[in-house]
Amino acid sequence: MMTLRGLREFCIEKAIFLCGVAAVVFVLLIFTFLMREGFSLFFKIPMTELLAGTHWYPISDPPRFGILPLILGSLVVTVGATVLAVPVGVASALYIAEVAPAGIRDVMKAGIEMLAAIPSVVIGFIGMVTLVPFVKRLFGLPTGLTALSGSIMLGFMAMPTIVSIAEDAIAAVPTEYKQGALALGATRWQMLYRVVLHAASPGILAAVMLGIGRVIGETMAVMMITGNAAVIPESFLAPVRTMTATIAAEMGETVKGSLHYQALFAIGIVLFSITFVVNLVADIFLHKIKR
Amino acid sequence: MPLTTALPDRCDHVMTRLEYSAKDQSSALKPPPDAAGVIETQGLNLYYGTFHALIGVTIKIQPRRITSIIGPSGCGKSTLLRTFNRMNDLIEGIQITGNVIVEGANIYAPGCSIEQLRKRVGMVFQRPNPFPLTVFENVAFGPRVHKMAGRGELMGIVEQSLRAVLLWDSLKDRLHRSALELSLEEKQRLCIARAIAAKPEILLMDEPCSALDPIATARVEELMTGLKSRFTIVIVTHNMQQAARISDDTGFMLLGELIEFGDTDQVFTAPRNEKTEQYITGRFG
Ligand SMILES: Nc1ncnc2c1ncn2[C@@H]1O[C@H](COP(=O)(O)OP(=O)(O)O)[C@@H](O)[C@H]1O
Numbered sequence: 001m002m003t004l005r006g007l008r009e010f011c012i013e014k015a016i017f018l019c020g021v022a023a024v025v026f027v028l029l030i031f032t033f034l035m036r037e038g039f040s041l042f043f044k045i046p047m048t049e050l051l052a053g054t055h056w057y058p059i060s061d062p063p064r065f066g067i068l069p070l071i072l073g074s075l076v077v078t079v080g081a082t083v084l085a086v087p088v089g090v091a092s093a094l095y096i097a098e099v100a101p102a103g104i105r106d107v108m109k110a111g112i113e114m115l116a117a118i119p120s121v122v123i124g125f126i127g128m129v130t131l132v133p134f135v136k137r138l139f140g141l142p143t144g145l146t147a148l149s150g151s152i153m154l155g156f157m158a159m160p161t162i163v164s165i166a167e168d169a170i171a172a173v174p175t176e177y178k179q180g181a182l183a184l185g186a187t188r189w190q191m192l193y194r195v196v197l198h199a200a201s202p203g204i205l206a207a208v209m210l211g212i213g214r215v216i217g218e219t220m221a222v223m224m225i226t227g228n229a230a231v232i233p234e235s236f237l238a239p240v241r242t243m244t245a246t247i248a249a250e251m252g253e254t255v256k257g258s259l260h261y262q263a264l265f266a267i268g269i270v271l272f273s274i275t276f277v278v279n280l281v282a283d284i285f286l287h288k289i290k291r
Numbered sequence: 292m293p294l295t296t297a298l299p300d301r302c303d304h305v306m307t308r309l310e311y312s313a314k315d316q317s318s319a320l321k322p323p324p325d326a327a328g329v330i331e332t333q334g335l336n337l338y339y340g341t342f343h344a345l346i347g348v349t350i351k352i353q354p355r356r357i358t359s360i361i362g363p364s365g366c367g368k369s370t371l372l373r374t375f376n377r378m379n380d381l382i383e384g385i386q387i388t389g390n391v392i393v394e395g396a397n398i399y400a401p402g403c404s405i406e407q408l409r410k411r412v413g414m415v416f417q418r419p420n421p422f423p424l425t426v427f428e429n430v431a432f433g434p435r436v437h438k439m440a441g442r443g444e445l446m447g448i449v450e451q452s453l454r455a456v457l458l459w460d461s462l463k464d465r466l467h468r469s470a471l472e473l474s475l476e477e478k479q480r481l482c483i484a485r486a487i488a489a490k491p492e493i494l495l496m497d498e499p500c501s502a503l504d505p506i507a508t509a510r511v512e513e514l515m516t517g518l519k520s521r522f523t524i525v526i527v528t529h530n531m532q533q534a535a536r537i538s539d540d541t542g543f544m545l546l547g548e549l550i551e552f553g554d555t556d557q558v559f560t561a562p563r564n565e566k567t568e569q570y571i572t573g574r575f576g
């Protein structure tokens with residue numbers, strides 16, 4: 001016979017199980033929905049025209065659905081943000097984990113967490129009123145809404161992820177390695193550079209990948225400061241439009257089931273595939289550490 | 292309390308009883324011929340915070356010999372060893388008085404270079420700690436850090452060092468594989484090779500065999516005996532048989548004090564101190 005206590009345990013167990021299952025079911029539902037709405041476009045428009053087409057004119061007649069400019073827009077902003085955020089992020093992780101005195105370390109860690117807590121729309125408008133005019137004046141451009149502005153602001157958004165995960169990886173390097181290096185007469189910097197960074201490299205790579213994942217998926221801030229011109233970007237100083245911004249800006253105006261609507265879902269599929277691969281790679285690195 | 296002062300990363304905070312002139316420091320790189328490979332301490336005291344871990348240790352370790360430091364666990368063997376290459380500097384709240392003279396130069400005097408000291412005084416740890424790099428990069432670490440070799444010479448140094456620890460034949464085809472794939476014994480040999488590659492005069496070993504099985508231990512002991520023609524070797528061990536087997540001189544420590552120091556045969560067969568006798572006959576420890 002089941003006691004009252006046993007019954008309670010049973011119910012709690014099942015409830016937790018259902019929550020767990022729900023998470024998986026939702027992911028599957030979202031994935032199926034994305035595929036159902038977007039996949040048919042791959043049959044209506046040749047893959048080459050979709051992925052390699054250079055014109056995104058969804059509402060002209062006839063419409064053109066080349067998403068290459070959007071892919072490149074995302075790519076340019078992401079690469080820019082990565083190039084800016086990775087060195088700074090890894091360096092500050094190294095500083096926090098290995099160099100900073102305890103007091104400064106706590107302040108910096110708190111600061112990094114605060115940075116992570118700033119909503120992306122706030123980062124967006126701060127960039128809009130400070131960075132955008134600055135970029136415009138600095139380079140003498142017709143507009144400061146450029147890939148560069150987007151990269152800088154997104155770099156800030158990727159920093160907390162990169163710093164905190166890289167810091168964990170660096171702090172987890174066994175002291176035996178550090179002692180071994182110092183005992184051979186290495187200076188502290190040589191020890192950090194030649195041994196600690198090497199030992200922490202899988203974790204640092206995972207940090208970088210997760211940072212990139214954050215940047216690719218970001219929407220609000222890029223929409224506000226990259227200028228949203230759906231053309232193939234010629235430089236970092238030109239306006240670009242990312243895949244995310246396109247979906248966010250245009251989804252409200254489309255007719256459900258129309259070609260344009262399907263095209264936006266197709267962009268979603270491309271975006272999903274990219275973030276999936278990036279997260280997978282990050283995961284592989286993280287697993288490598290655990291072993 | 293005697294003269295004590297916090298010991299930071301720099302040398303200049305430490306009071307020393309003997310004054311060493313600037314001339315002595317500038318000649319620190321080239322020791323006087325009779326001082327090569329000699330370690331000497333004079334009235335050495337070390338405190339971890341308020342805990343008095345080394346009490347008035349005075350010892351003179353002779354070159355090209357194996358000196359073992361024995362004693363029960365916690366008596367300060369590792370602490371003493373770590374003062375010889377200043378690895379204790381990494382520990383917070385440490386205080387040192389007295390002198391440690393390595394190859395004629397007071398290593399706690401202001402102006403000494405810790406990096407140069409550690410290049411001359413290599414160290415092998417209790418648990419083998421090869422870096423998570425390739426075999427080659429492990430051995431090449433010291434020469435690279437001290438800019439001892441051009442690109443072409445590096446391979447020669449790596450080969451020599453691996454030959455010295457009898458690893459060359461088994462590893463010469465695996466130089467670019469991770470050192471973490473090696474067996475425990477190979478790892479410890481690699482760590483010895485890594486220390487040798489920096490061309491030190493002195494090798495400090497802190498219970499280098501305690502992680503190894505008896506067969507590997509015997510082989511590493513054999514290796515150490517082979518190395519003593521080129522290096523001054525100081526080995527900490529709590530294994531008395533090991534000390535008796537391989538060392539020329541033996542020091543016995545108890546509760547932070549060096550109770551007895553002398554020829555290994557004498558210490559083990561005719562100890563002068565009663566406590567030494569009690570320890571080696573197994574009455575405590
Ligand atoms: N970092 C440290 N901080 C405080 N006390 C320490 C530290 N390292 C060692 N000790 C103490 O100093 C004494 C000697 O330690 P150690 O030199 O490691 O002994 P042994 O190597 O002979 O076993 C022990 O009582 C130990 O607890």
Ligand SMILES: [Mg+2]
Nearest residue numbers: 368369370497
């Ligand atoms: Mg010890």
